[in-house]
Amino acid sequence: MTDEEYRAFYASAFARLVGQVYLLTGDVGEAQDAVQEAFIRAWSRRRRFAGGDEPEAWIRTVARRIAVSRWRSARSRLAAWRRHGPLADVPAPGVETPLIVAALQRLPEEQRRAIVLHHLCDRSVDQVAAETGAPPGTVKARLSRGREALRQLLDEADRSDTIVTLESRHV
Structure with a gap:
């Protein structure tokens, strides 16, 4: 896939992939971020998307994995917050x-x-x-x-x- 073909693919598939990942995650913002990140990762592989390869399936899979990874990180942060409670108030910097x-x-x-x-x-x-x-x-x-x-x-x-x-x- 040439650079120009990849750009055209991005333009035609981005919204569709966001919609699909949104259905998987339930969060449109997270879906947009995950799909965008997947497209960035796919850029270095664009020349391998030829013939029988399915770049849309690859990007959808990567985007889902990114979203799951972020969800797990957020869940871990929440569990840590529940264990340790909120951070103590930190005073503002002084004039010095x-x-x-x-x-x-x-x-x-x-x-x-x-x-x-x-x-x-x-x-x-x-x-x-x-x-x-x-x-x-x-x-x-x-x-x-x-x-x-x-x-x-x-x-x-x-x-x-x-x-x-x-x-x-x-x-």
């Missing part, structure tokens, strides 16, 4: 958050990752070491150096903010 993010971005990636995992994700040094593939001693060194660099960067930001505030009062 942009300063911290900007300071973290200026740290070397290894130090930033160690600080975020240890201090913000509540991971132990051993857990950070396992996740990053670095020895615990290296993680401790990265945390120490990163905290010191972060302190200096935040002090710098605080001093510049104070200067801007003082300068704006004299205007």
Whole structure:
């Protein structure tokens, strides 16, 4: 099947396949998404759809499998939610958050990752070491150096903010 033939096939079969998958899933939005995903997957196989092959049957089967897979994932998420309950309310970021993010971005990636995992994700040094593939001693060194660099960067930001505030009062 050439590219042009595939495009024509898509134009003629999409609505029909959505209707069929809708009857299987009971959700028109899910049917549209699943059929679209199946057509995307079929694009790389379009040259194999020749002669006796039935591209519509292949796409319908793939779309049904995609819909079932999504349904199973949703069911698993619901079961987990029922087991664990809703997530606790997370407070909104404070006014200092942009300063911290900007300071973290200026740290070397290894130090930033160690600080975020240890201090913000509540991971132990051993857990950070396992996740990053670095020895615990290296993680401790990265945390120490990163905290010191972060302190200096935040002090710098605080001093510049104070200067801007003082300068704006004299205007």
